[in-house]
Amino acid sequence: xxxxxxxxxxxxxxxxxxxxxxxxxxxxxxxxxxxxxxxxxxxxxxxxxxxxxxxxxxxxxxxxxxxxxxxxxxxxxxxxxxxxxxxxxxxxxxxxxxxxxxxxxxxxxxxxxxxxxxxxxxxxxxxxxxxxxxxxxxxxxxxxxxxxxxxxxxxxxxxxxxxxxxxxxxxxxxxxxxxxxxxxxxxxxxxxxxxxxxxxxxxxxxxxxxxxxxxxxxxxxxxxxxxxxxxxxxxxxxxxxxxxxxxxxxxxxxxxxxxxxxxxxxxxxxxxxxxxxxxxxxxxxxxxxxxxxxxxxxxxxxxxxxxxxxxxxxxxxxxxxxxxxxxxxxxxxx
Numbered sequence: 605x606x607x608x609x610x611x612x613x614x615x616x617x618x619x620x621x622x623x624x625x626x627x628x629x630x631x632x633x634x635x636x637x638x639x640x641x642x643x644x645x646x647x648x649x650x651x652x653x654x655x656x657x658x659x660x661x662x663x664x665x666x667x668x669x670x671x672x673x674x675x676x677x678x679x680x681x682x683x684x685x686x687x688x689x690x691x692x693x694x695x696x697x698x699x700x701x702x703x704x705x706x707x708x709x710x711x712x713x714x715x716x717x718x719x720x721x722x723x724x725x726x727x728x729x730x731x732x733x734x735x736x737x738x739x740x741x742x743x744x745x746x747x748x749x750x751x752x753x754x755x756x757x758x759x760x761x762x763x764x765x766x767x768x769x770x771x772x773x774x775x776x777x778x779x780x781x782x783x784x785x786x787x788x789x790x791x792x793x794x795x796x797x798x799x800x801x802x803x804x805x806x807x808x809x810x811x812x813x814x815x816x817x818x819x820x821x822x823x824x825x826x827x828x829x830x831x832x833x834x835x836x837x838x839x840x841x842x843x844x845x846x847x848x849x850x851x852x853x854x855x856x857x858x859x860x861x862x863x864x865x866x867x868x869x870x871x872x873x874x875x876x877x878x879x880x881x882x883x884x885x886x887x888x889x890x891x892x893x894x895x896x897x898x899x900x901x902x903x904x905x906x907x908x909x910x911x912x913x914x915x916x917x918x919x920x921x922x923x924x925x926x927x928x929x930x931x932x933x934x935x936x937x938x
Contacts, residue, residue: 605648609681612674614641615653619671622660698722698887704730704738704750709853710771710874711751713898714891721894739764742877748884749891750877753851755814755870760877767880769892770922772899775913776870777862779841779848790912791866798824801846803837815849818869852909853902864912868919874899896921 618627628638646652653667663671701718705711718727730747732738741747743764760768778792786792819826830846840846841860851872856862876895878888900921913919
């Protein structure tokens with residue numbers, strides 16, 4: 605006889621009730637039938653599972669081993685059946701979201717909203733500074749969605765056949781200590797910062813080239829640009845050793861401020877990507893909506909930037925005042 609899950613359920617029920625008679629009643633079987641079934645199970649496993657007398661049934665050493673395994677296997681199988689039933693019967697929701705990102709400012713808000721919107725879904729995250737790594741994982745089906753940023757009018761690589769929606773476009777800001785001469789200004793010209801050192805977060809892409817080109821247009825070459833982690837960058841700005849390039853959604857600690865760059869010499873686009881032939885593609889609209897809401901929440905904390913960006917139609921949420929359909933703002937890769 606091959607051992608089956610129903611046999612493990614019989615063993616567990618006998619152990620829980622402490623009696624073959626009570627177990628038979630619980631399982632809706634006649635006692636002789638359950639006794640015969642227990643005997644077949646014991647023969648299959650090679651020995652008695654219970655010591656039985658007038659006081660009831662107590663597990664033997666072999667019985668304890670079988671029970672230990674059964675108490676792991678039975679709940680696991682029940683969980684598998686429940687998940688499979690939800691997946692087969694629920695076409696209006698995903699049961700799993702695998703989110704990759706370049707550690708942008710809207711990831712946390714998106715994850716929170718996804719958890720509230722899909723409380724039964726499993727959500728996992730993957731972070732990388734390397735865009736190509738995220739492209740490969742999306743194309744290979746190892747991620748469902750990716751959030752990343754691109755500078756200027758540059759677009760994600762078309763090589764992987766992915767779909768992208770723009771959530772928002774920001775004017776890049778500078779992070780300054782409150783003691784800096786430009787800290788109280790509504791905006792600051794890039795050329796007025798020619799004498800400062802700079803810090804920026806690591807990552808690939810063209811931002812370093814875009815920054816160098818913007819400085820050249822402003823008539824100077826940056827004295828020094830340090831590429832370091834965010835915490836170290838904040839330390840350097842706090843000490844006055846450098847100023848930082850940042851997004852307006854960044855919340856500076858006390859003593860630091862963010863100031864928009866006049867004329868928007870640098871722009872930053874927030875994008876959500878997915879594979880158009882994946883199962884996740886049908887849910888991209890909702891994910892873009894939630895990412896947009898997360899962006900709006902983040903940028904709303906910077907009232908200074910909101911006042912500055914008013915009347916600049918090329919900046920802010922893409923597709924109007926509220927979330928547009930994802931396919932209405934797909935990034936052109938032509």
